[in-house]
Amino acid sequence: MSGNTFGTLFAVTNFGESHGPAIGCVIDGCPPGMALTEADIQGDLDRRRPGTSRHVTQRNEPDAVQILSGVYEGKTTGTPIALLIQNTDQRSKDYGQIAQQFRPGHADFTYWKKYGIRDPRGGGRSSARLTAPMVAAGAVAKKWLFEKYGTVFRGCMSQIGEIAIPFESWEHVPNNPFFAPIADVSHLEAYMDSLRKAGDSCGARIRVTASNVPVGLGEPLFDKMDADIAWAMMGINAVKGVEIGAGFASVAQRGTVHGDSITPAGFETNNAGGVLGGITTGQDLDVSIAIKPTSSIISPRQSIDVNNQPVEVVTKGRHDPCVGIRATPIAEAMLALVVIEHALRNRAQCGDVNTSADKASASEPSSPQASFL
Template identity: 50%
Template sequence: MPGNTFGHVFRVTTWGESHGPAVGCTVDGCPAGLPLDVADIQRELDRRRVGQSRVSSQRREADEVQILSGVFEGRTTGTPITMLVYNTDAKSHHYENIKDRYRPGHADYTWDAKYGFRDWRGGGRSSARETIGRVAAGAVARRLLATFGITLVGYTLQLADLRAEVFDEAEIERNIMRCPDARVAALMVERVDQARRELDSLGGIVEVRARGVPPGLGEPVFDKLQADIGKAMFSIPAIKGVEIGEGFGVAMLRGSQNNDPFIRRDDGTIGTVSNHHGGILGGISTGEEIVVRLAAKPPASIAQPQQTVDRDGNPVTIEVHGRHDPTVLPRLVPVAEAMLALVLADHLLRQRLARVTWEDRSDD
């Protein structure tokens, strides 16, 4: 059964291979009447594009998006929104010499095991280029969320042992690491430069937050909000860990410390004094900020010689050249935001189904 669709009522299907003609997505389930401009999409794609800085890889493509359906006179029509980006800078010959050798840490072996063969050009569909479709779809989701007062922010929290100590939101998009701590960001850039010189790569942690999420989103029992967030984040290439709120830190806490007391806020609504729970209780949003962290492994593509095997199992040495990121973190930020946006848009709509009578809360 195919696995290229995400979401239940706000659904995105991505398609396309790294070196095929194009990559793209179809968003099905976006409600009619949402103002949408191609610039809304392009802005987010520009944020994820490679070749943006010296910490990222050097593939140079404009990644210019086209909207092929679902928008009429500047508004969504309720029909599927298909968006695509043609691939223009695919250099498949870089990959020919490794097409029969399994790169360690990559999907080469497992795709062969699954399908019997694979499109080896640039990683085929396992390439991070697939995330273009996610970011385009996420941009539609963000537009919808914004209408209801929900905003997202993501940033690099940690690279190797360097962790942001200051949270200056305005700083995030100012530095090439997308780190909210200017001082630590500078150290991170140095560390990336060093790793590149050493033909190696670095892991790290990205954090994403959502604000303005109304209480009530999330569906017991399997589609809890954190369950769909967990799935969304673990579906991003390279992610090996996901936390909500206090995350693994809860192991060290007692109930008396971890429980967040409820209070009445000044505006009469109910909130919590602290936010160990990360905005979700019992699988449903509380109205507090949703806080998600994801751990990204160091990119598997390194130029050092590595031991591996070929398709027949013979031991071989491999060196992975080409245009690769020594760290995935800055480009991961818009992808993680997009995935969180997709989850929230889906659950925002699903909440309309929860009660016999329902009142909408659009501020539009």
Template identity: 50%
Template structure:
């Protein structure tokens, strides 16, 4: 099975399954001399950790251990290996599903490709895999912070509730990481209503990056926005990505959409900080559309591995929405992408 690595110069490989002994990441290409501790990584893992309000009842401490690449509190430039052990595994919850294809899941496609699948919580296709991405993203954050780049994310839509206010400091004050306190309360109410119905919700996550220098991105096929889209679309629940005005730009006139250059930047930012595939120096603005969690308590029609029609209700411990736990995952993939591009040749950097 290939395709478990992302990045060219700042390279991240994740490994492990939902119900295996552990998950982890190996980061190759991180520059030396960057202060890094397990506590630095733990801060980001805490934001994604299950077992909190509005999330699955699975209780994982998600405690990270650094196995290599750090000596006397700083990175050495050698591969950084991270491990997170699974503690609250209940594979018996999935035994009744081992011969049934769950609607909306990757059960059938994995089996069609490999001839075998890990039915314990989805194995490698489980959202549990993303814990390793968040750990790697925390390492990228430490590198980028030394370059003056700050990345943060929040929930801007959940179900039919959409933010009208974007107070990013307020996003840290509620469990949904929503920058609109009034919308956050409405989102929580909707989550409870949908939970009672045995159903799930989707939403939209916005990731902002402040302090990106102009010049990140490699045209033509390695544009910054193309790599960001690939990074976010690699997250299992993400079904769409837009940069800046995104799909709304299709309904705008050119005179409305164009970002007019000024002496110190641009008069607007419909491009979301990327022009011609290269960062413009404006804030990076990326949004990801997140589908509803496919594991629902309502009865659904499906088939077994031998093609027999059947119905099932999915029990066990599941989120009602990938939000809020997917928010730090989206943030991590943007961090990793930016860290990778910061290590690319940068002839115009002196003109920042």
């Protein structure tokens, strides 16, 4: 089955199924010489893994990562890095009833029509469980980018269902199960409890940023940084919309507002989301994604079976009432994978480029304009 490799210079091939013995990925193209251990990866996997609160699926997977290759004496060798995550808490019997049915909102119907066969256990290959290997690969990318450029990736939830979440501080994000940038999440807890009791689900909006991004990443016309970000984010399960910078709000902005004015000290605003003409400006990359409501719910819905007969589908098992709750580290990982791909491309094509501003900076280090450019 094609379509399972992300990237070219930093290529990540994802493998496995939700209820198979294991999932994982192979990273081909990681630069050599970087110190790397399982501990460098495990932290992000722990942020994404199931069973961490009552508001997410209670499937209890430790998601312990193993590095099988590509690292020698604690450093990357430049050869393929194989990462393996064992599946330890499958309940395939939960899916016996729907093996011959198509769940509304799921990929059951399209996989069946395309391949003539599908793995119904937890969605098989279409399961959001397959985001775990991408989070692992993203952790490797994050480490290299931080050591090379000081790039830092952060994400938070900015809306869940009908509830908009104001931004207070990044400090709050790791202190609650919603990745919310607010101190008090009691109203979010109550909202999720009521949703679960009703047998329903909701969507979410996630914001993810990258700071200290080098200027000049991105390849117009058709490999623009923002185009590749949108492509990567749409590859995440359940994502139905992507915004860069002001996004759809730019429709209501005037040109006098939307265009980010430039001063010798830098840009005054960031409506562009850190990208102009498909090339990074050096400002924060600022991305938002819209995640649809979880399709696996216990409320009965109408569908058909493999014989095209009408059926009523009730999806039992352990599912997230809002898949967006665990999506923040996934979005961070996919953004990191796009940035490292473009960083390696830019190093290959433009590593020896010196602009006039660079030359001015070398001869006049005290110049504010030179220091900005």
